[in-house]
Amino acid sequence: MIGKSVIRKEAWDKVTGRAKYTHDYLETGMLHAKLVISPYAHARIREIDTKKAFSIPGVRAVITGEGLPLTGEDLRDRPPIAFEKVRYHGEVVAVVVADTLVQAEQAARLVRVVYDPLPAVGSPREALEEGAPLIHERLGSYQKGKYTYPEPNTNIAHRTKIRKGNMKKGWMESDVVVEASFSFSPSDHIAMETRCATAEILPDGNIVIVASTQSPFMVKRLISAYFGEDVGKIVVRTPLVGGAYGGKAPVQLELLAYLASKAVGGRKVSVWNTREQDMITSPVHIGLEATVKLGCTTDGYIKAAEILFLFDGGAYSDKAIDVTRAAATDCTGPYHIENVWCDSLCVYTNHPYASPFRSFGHCEQAFAIERTIDLLAEKLNMDKLELRMKNAIRPGHTTPTQVLLNQSNVGNLPACIRRLYELIQWDEWQRIEIDARTVRAKGVSCSWKTSTIDTDASSGAIITFNPDGSVNLMSGVVEIGTGTKTILAQILAEKLKMDINDVHVKMEIDTQSTPEHWKTVASRGTFMGGRAVLEAADDVIRQLKDIAACILRAPIEDLEVGYGKVFLRDDPSIYIPIKDIAYGYKYPNGNAVGGQIIGRGNYILRHLTPLDKETGAGKPGPEWTVCAHAVEIEFDKRDCTYKIIKAVSVIDVGKVLNFKAALGQVMGAMSMGLSFASRETFLFDQYERVLNPQFRTYQPIRFGEHPEYIADFIETPQIDAPYGARGVGEHGLIGMPAALANALSIAAEVPLNQLPLFPELIWRTKKGEQYDSF
Amino acid sequence: MIRAPKCEMTLMVNGEKHSIVARQADTLLFVLRNYLGLTGSKPGCLNGDCGACTVLIDGTPIKSCMILAIETIGKSITTIEGLHDAPIQRAFVEQFAFQCGYCTPGFIMNAHALTEHRPDADDETIRKWLESNICRCTSYREIEQAVKSVLAEGQKQE
Ligand code: FES
Ligand code: FES
Numbered sequence: 061m062i063g064k065s066v067i068r069k070e071a072w073d074k075v076t077g078r079a080k081y082t083h084d085y086l087e088t089g090m091l092h093a094k095l096v097i098s099p100y101a102h103a104r105i106r107e108i109d110t111k112k113a114f115s116i117p118g119v120r121a122v123i124t125g126e127g128l129p130l131t132g133e134d135l136r137d138r139p140p141i142a143f144e145k146v147r148y149h150g151e152v153v154a155v156v157v158a159d160t161l162v163q164a165e166q167a168a169r170l171v172r173v174v175y176d177p178l179p180a181v182g183s184p185r186e187a188l189e190e191g192a193p194l195i196h197e198r199l200g201s202y203q204k205g206k207y208t209y210p211e212p213n214t215n216i217a218h219r220t221k222i223r224k225g226n227m228k229k230g231w232m233e234s235d236v237v238v239e240a241s242f243s244f245s246p247s248d249h250i251a252m253e254t255r256c257a258t259a260e261i262l263p264d265g266n267i268v269i270v271a272s273t274q275s276p277f278m279v280k281r282l283i284s285a286y287f288g289e290d291v292g293k294i295v296v297r298t299p300l301v302g303g304a305y306g307g308k309a310p311v312q313l314e315l316l317a318y319l320a321s322k323a324v325g326g327r328k329v330s331v332w333n334t335r336e337q338d339m340i341t342s343p344v345h346i347g348l349e350a351t352v353k354l355g356c357t358t359d360g361y362i363k364a365a366e367i368l369f370l371f372d373g374g375a376y377s378d379k380a381i382d383v384t385r386a387a388a389t390d391c392t393g394p395y396h397i398e399n400v401w402c403d404s405l406c407v408y409t410n411h412p413y414a415s416p417f418r419s420f421g422h423c424e425q426a427f428a429i430e431r432t433i434d435l436l437a438e439k440l441n442m443d444k445l446e447l448r449m450k451n452a453i454r455p456g457h458t459t460p461t462q463v464l465l466n467q468s469n470v471g472n473l474p475a476c477i478r479r480l481y482e483l484i485q486w487d488e489w490q491r492i493e494i495d496a497r498t499v500r501a502k503g504v505s506c507s508w509k510t511s512t513i514d515t516d517a518s519s520g521a522i523i524t525f526n527p528d529g530s531v532n533l534m535s536g537v538v539e540i541g542t543g544t545k546t547i548l549a550q551i552l553a554e555k556l557k558m559d560i561n562d563v564h565v566k567m568e569i570d571t572q573s574t575p576e577h578w579k580t581v582a583s584r585g586t587f588m589g590g591r592a593v594l595e596a597a598d599d600v601i602r603q604l605k606d607i608a609a610c611i612l613r614a615p616i617e618d619l620e621v622g623y624g625k626v627f628l629r630d631d632p633s634i635y636i637p638i639k640d641i642a643y644g645y646k647y648p649n650g651n652a653v654g655g656q657i658i659g660r661g662n663y664i665l666r667h668l669t670p671l672d673k674e675t676g677a678g679k680p681g682p683e684w685t686v687c688a689h690a691v692e693i694e695f696d697k698r699d700c701t702y703k704i705i706k707a708v709s710v711i712d713v714g715k716v717l718n719f720k721a722a723l724g725q726v727m728g729a730m731s732m733g734l735s736f737a738s739r740e741t742f743l744f745d746q747y748e749r750v751l752n753p754q755f756r757t758y759q760p761i762r763f764g765e766h767p768e769y770i771a772d773f774i775e776t777p778q779i780d781a782p783y784g785a786r787g788v789g790e791h792g793l794i795g796m797p798a799a800l801a802n803a804l805s806i807a808a809e810v811p812l813n814q815l816p817l818f819p820e821l822i823w824r825t826k827k828g829e830q831y832d833s834f
Numbered sequence: 835m836i837r838a839p840k841c842e843m844t845l846m847v848n849g850e851k852h853s854i855v856a857r858q859a860d861t862l863l864f865v866l867r868n869y870l871g872l873t874g875s876k877p878g879c880l881n882g883d884c885g886a887c888t889v890l891i892d893g894t895p896i897k898s899c900m901i902l903a904i905e906t907i908g909k910s911i912t913t914i915e916g917l918h919d920a921p922i923q924r925a926f927v928e929q930f931a932f933q934c935g936y937c938t939p940g941f942i943m944n945a946h947a948l949t950e951h952r953p954d955a956d957d958e959t960i961r962k963w964l965e966s967n968i969c970r971c972t973s974y975r976e977i978e979q980a981v982k983s984v985l986a987e988g989q990k991q992e
Contacts, residue, residue, distance in 0.1 A: 065930070071927045074938050076874070086868055252886055335881065541935070728971050754879070755884055762974075
């Protein structure tokens with residue numbers, strides 16, 4: 061069962077149009093909300109006039125921001141609806157609720173808002189300049205988490221510091237030093253299903269939310285925390301989710317749906333993003349400005365790293381704080397460096413606010429680090445893979461946050477590099493001129509990632525039986541497309557030695573009956589959910605053996621469970637079918653023993669600690685997955701266009717649980733990484749308004765533009781994980797931007813340190829100074 | 835404000851006649867989802883850019899967000915719910931050609947029409963047909979393999 065390409069449980073629903081997502085549950089009588097959004101990036105709200113909106117028939121309420129509590133996961137800096145001031149283009153200023161969506165849209169156009177525009181801040185560096193406009197004047201007064209360190213009277217929402225070793229010593233030991241700066245603007249996740257939520261408040265005060273989210277359990281906790289509702293009265297349901305990639309981890313529309321329902325006496329209200337609003341109003345992919353300085357010995361051993369990350373967290377900090385912390389945690393990339401200084405800042409700007417994006421701060425950070433490693437190799441005149449191999453992180457080394465690595469908690473990077481070396485025939489050529497115009501080049505990168513989730517995050521699982529002996533599996537992991545629920549079914553089928561078709565999986569989440577899984581993020585579903593399933597399976601096995609021992613008149617120790625039976629280990633012909641005991645065993649005379657068997661299991665992360673404020677020392681996650689990547693491109697020297705020919709990722713996954721699903725996860729992530737790196741960015745005008753919140757002008761990779769993908773796996777087991785499997789959902793992405801930029805820098809013979817790599821950017825960089833700004 | 839009056843229309847969807855009262859300005863996608871409960875066709879952009887809403891009108895793939903319901907009177911509409919045991923559906927399952935599944939109905943309708951109309955399609959033809967749809971989860975390779983497996987199967991049978 062383990063490793064087999066089991067077809068995902070909900071596959072047939074998805075190819076027949078029967079799979080239902082949040083916005084597919086349409087109901088007569090349900091009201092519809094339309095968001096009125098700000099056309100300015102930074103402005104004072106002088107006046108909101110909602111009178112005219114009520115002239116449209118069917119309008120039931122118009123809600124504005126007055127009197128609402130501030131929200132935010134680490135730092136409460138965001139009113140759910142703007143109040144007094146707007147801080148980004150697209151921010152919600154009013155919510156119109158009407159009988160139909162058409163009416164709500166018509167009325168929304170009639171809400172008149174008068175603004176006094178303010179100067180807008182367009183980048184982290186600008187935000188940190190002396191005299192820059194303050195985006196949050198009251199930063200010092202916001203409620204905050206224990207490990208969040210805002211700097212009042214600046215635009216800094218949070219700073220993570222990493223201080224490891226002795227920098228002075230590091231620079232002394234360094235013979236060669238390189239330093240470079242990198243940048244890219246915010247972009248977006250563009251999940252095909254836009255974000256949406258419905259809310260209804262029942263007469264008894266129960267609040268029912270249905271939402272397209274990665275965090276149903278967090279929705280519940282946050283609505284309770286922000287609005288003082290009893291947490292037990294909040295029920296959140298999540299059907300299938302149409303793509304998430306981190307963008308559905310933050311809680312936003314759920315709050316608006318709740319407020320809207322409250323405004324209309326608890327009736328059910330649906331809030332649904334149009335594509336344009338989904339791209340700018342809801343959280344986006346973070347931007348970055350970084351400076352990296354690396355020093356090494358003449359034989360290529362890196363001795364010192366000084367890293368500055370200025371993340372463009374946008375107008376509100378929400379999950380961005382966590383993202384910037386995660387980037388700091390693994391700031392050096394998968395290399396053994398004893399002396400590390402890193403400051404990672406979550407900076408406020410007047411851009412749409414940021415949320416996690418698949419890889420959680422890692423593809424961003426890796427772009428800066430891996431470009432610098434290439435620059436270092438060039439300066440040293442050393443082979444780029446050789447330099448990476450020399451410094452590859454290994455058991456016995458420590459991470460930037462001073463976690464000691466061992467055989468289990470880190471994968472085998474040298475093995476990944478060696479495999480990559482063969483797969484891309486690195487020794488044959490790295491740059492060749494095909495003809496006068498065309499060059500081919502290969503770029504490489506390495507990456508690693510741990511999860512940086514709450515130290516007490518947990519996951520639960522419940523197993524029940526059907527009368528035929530088949531099982532039902534309930535887990536709080538949301539099916540966002542990663543197929544994790546199918547993998548959990550495989551884990552269970554393997555453990556109970558049963559047919560995968562006899563494992564029935566509950567796809568939808570209902571926080572009232574599904575055991576909690578903290579959040580479906582950070583590639584942790586299989587590890588945490590899997591551990592919980594294994595424990596629940598053990599619980600079931602124990603109960604089955606208990607009853608069987610009595611019926612078979614044999615000691616528990618002599619029994620085995622599998623193939624739908626409980627049997628004697630030394631004589632399997634003596635057995636009792638599970639179906640005869642799963643609901644209690646009935647003796648021929650009618651007496652019964654046992655009773656319904658319900659298995660329960662849970663898993664809570666262990667030995668994790670928050671990072672120290674001054675040094676960053678602490679243990680953020682249970683293990684590090686390591687990877688090596690390469691991209692091969694064909695570059696046209698005349699017009700700077702290029703084609704991506706091949707992309708390769710070698711990942712130490714610990715253990716492949718479902719081969720084709722793993723391939724799909726890795727290749728899909730690679731595609732997303734290449735799309736981001738080659739063409740995705742928001743374009744801002746001088747007032748920091750987003751010019752391209754549409755697929756017409758924001759163009760991801762389409763069918764036919766895809767290169768050849770090669771994904772390969774190394775298997776170094778993580779001892780405490782189910783069957784040794786490590787996280788894999790994000791890792792294909794991490795090294796792609798860097799590998800593409802490295803390949804193009806080699807081909808174009810000019811350092812390319814910005815994203816996305818539009819041909820125009822390459823052309824401007826080649827032309828030099830006078831052409832280099834847009 | 836001009837309000838488009840509602841009118842009665844009869845649409846032929848998946849071989850069944852449906853009489854409904856809808857606004858003249860309602861798109862086919864809106865009518866399919868909100869009046870007929872056929873939520874398999876998905877809204878991804880409502881702007882003709884993503885293909886998630888693709889249906890067949892007299893056998894031709896059309897983005898249902900770009901056509902008014904009223905324009906389809908007298909035509910035969912096939913949605914993903916009307917596709918049963920088409921080889922392309924099985925191929926999508928076997929080739930792992932979807933993850934979240936949101937783009938899948940649109941991709942399948944488009945790819946199904948392709949395999950029907952152009953059984954001998956070459957790479958360039960496949961690209962031209964399918965570049966109108968966006969998938970954010972897969973790498974497109976899986977979808978390409980699914981389409982090619984159906985085309986190959988068809989050619990074998992000839
Ligand atoms: S919804 Fe019709 S093309 Fe996107
Ligand atoms: S499967 Fe998710 S968008 Fe295609």
